[in-house]
Amino acid sequence: MWDDLPAEAGPDHDWLDHEAGPVVRPYTMTGGRARPITGGLHLLTFIEALYSPEADLIHLQPEQRAILSMTHTALTVAEIAARLDLPVGVVRVLIGDLLEASLVTTFESETAIHPPDEHVLQAVIDGLRAL
DSSP states (O other), X not given: OGGGSOGGGSTTOTTEETTTEEOOOHHHHTTTOOSOSXXXXXXXXXXXXXXXXXXXXXXXXXXXXXXXXXXXXXXXXXXXHHHHTOOHHHHHHHHHHHHHTTSEEEEEOHHHHSOOOHHHXXXXXXXXXXX
């Protein structure tokens, strides 16, 4: 598939992996940012699209459009990262940009607000060890 690439796109170029094709580093998706503009995006924070027809989606990255399309029903940050196969930090930055543009909303799960107590977690660990 990548055999038809020009000779200058050979093994001396870091942007090309002959088995995977062109490689885009995650920081290029975030403009080099490591943290979202808005904070408070935990792994269990739910994200839900607030798409409106007058929203300017042309300037969004493909990954941000994917986030909007998959969050018509709320998903957690962790689920979004897994579905996009991207690092959580990158997804947090992309979601932060969508939050700033008022294209998504967030809410916390009951588990994030009231985590299980220590005894429940110990019982789960003991049950897993018994398997």
